Amino acid sequence: MHRIFRLSVVCISLIIAGCSLDEKDQTAGWTPEKIYAEAREQMDNLKYDKAVGLYEKLEGRATGTVLGQQAQLEKAYAQYKNDEPILATATLDRFIKLNPASPALDYAYFLKGIVNFNDDSGFFSSIVSQDISERDQMAAKDAFAAFKELVARFPNSKYSEDAKMRMQFILNNLSRSEIKVADFYFKKGAYVAAINRAQSTIAEYPDVPSNEEALKILIKSYEALGLTQLKNDIQRVFDSTYGKDKKVPAPTLPKLGTDEIKKPWYRIW
Numbered sequence: 001m002h003r004i005f006r007l008s009v010v011c012i013s014l015i016i017a018g019c020s021l022d023e024k025d026q027t028a029g030w031t032p033e034k035i036y037a038e039a040r041e042q043m044d045n046l047k048y049d050k051a052v053g054l055y056e057k058l059e060g061r062a063t064g065t066v067l068g069q070q071a072q073l074e075k076a077y078a079q080y081k082n083d084e085p086i087l088a089t090a091t092l093d094r095f096i097k098l099n100p101a102s103p104a105l106d107y108a109y110f111l112k113g114i115v116n117f118n119d120d121s122g123f124f125s126s127i128v129s130q131d132i133s134e135r136d137q138m139a140a141k142d143a144f145a146a147f148k149e150l151v152a153r154f155p156n157s158k159y160s161e162d163a164k165m166r167m168q169f170i171l172n173n174l175s176r177s178e179i180k181v182a183d184f185y186f187k188k189g190a191y192v193a194a195i196n197r198a199q200s201t202i203a204e205y206p207d208v209p210s211n212e213e214a215l216k217i218l219i220k221s222y223e224a225l226g227l228t229q230l231k232n233d234i235q236r237v238f239d240s241t242y243g244k245d246k247k248v249p250a251p252t253l254p255k256l257g258t259d260e261i262k263k264p265w266y267r268i269w
Contacts, residue, residue, distance in 0.1 A: 027054070032062045039074065048082035051075075069099055076111060085119040085139075106150055106157040113146035117166055137177055144170045168208075175205035179213045191221040212242045 027035055039054035055075035062068035072095045079088035092112040096105065119139040147163035147170075154160060182197035198214040198221070205211065215238045222231035 025057075027057055032058055032065075032067055035061065036067060036071065039071075043074070043078060046081075048078040051078040052082065069095070069102055069104065072099075073104060073108060073111070076108075076115070080111070080115045080118075085115050088115045089142075106154040106159055109146050109150035109153070110157075110159040110163060113143045113150065113163060113166065116140070116143035116146065117170070119143075137174055140170050140174060144174075171205050172208040172210050175201055175208045175210040175214070178204075179210055179217065182214065182217045186217055186221055186224075189224075191224050194221045212238075215242070 027038075030038075035054055035058045039051045039058065042048070042051035042054060052075055055071045055078065058071040059068055059075070062071060072091060076088045076091040076095070079085075079091060089112060092108050092115070095102075095108050096112075099105065099108075102108070116139045144167055147167045150157065150163050151160050151167070178197060178201040182194045182201065185191070185194035185197060194217055198217045201214050202211050215234055218234045219231055219238065222228075222234060
């Protein structure tokens with residue numbers, strides 16, 4: 001019995017050893033530059049999962065170099081394109097922590113914002129027709145935080161203006177999300193709850209176009225409760241802000257400069 005057991009162990013070991021030989025690292029003799037070139041080729045061929053593996057090998061072999069930093073950033077982009085926003089965000093957080101003086105730190109914050117921004121408004125919305133303001137807002141808030149950090153720390157970055165537009169877009173949609181809740185309360189006859197939600201929305205997001213709808217809910221709710229004076233007060237505010245020829249357009253979604261995201265901030269050639 002013991003002999004059979006020992007033979008089984010030996011057989012299993014041989015099988016594992018055989019698998020190990022089959023899985024020999026094909027990049028073992030490659031230079032970091034060759035690994036990088038192969039990773040870029042995989043990216044160009046849209047084989048993001050293979051590119052991620054190559055960038056990880058490059059990270060290990062080029063630790064502490066500019067090329068190693070480049071590998072981290074491009075790995076994050078590959079993870080993002082491979083629909084892995086959580087992994088991409090983790091990669092970028094690690095880059096930011098380990099490379100506080102990197103000349104590409106602004107890009108890292110921008111890409112982190114884009115990853116979360118599009119997690120909320122990009123890939124999924126192309127599959128399911130759904131208002132952005134009706135979806136989970138956590139990703140939007142994470143994107144806003146990354147863009148805000150970028151603008152605060154790197155006001156002259158080439159990514160800052162784009163980040164500012166996205167921040168305004170996010171704020172307006174966060175406000176719209178709250179207004180939809182207020183409108184739900186109003187339609188259910190919960191007028192006090194509708195008033196509270198609309199007021200808190202205006203207080204939290206004071207300078208967004210969607211506040212026009214919040215004021216409308218306040219007007220309707222006060223009217224439904226018979227609070228004429230309050231209704232008239234809000235109506236005056238509404239007329240002075242959103243009266244004839246004063247309509248404020250909602251911020252539009254800026255077009256992402258894909259070339260700016262794809263183009264490495266550092267090139268080895």
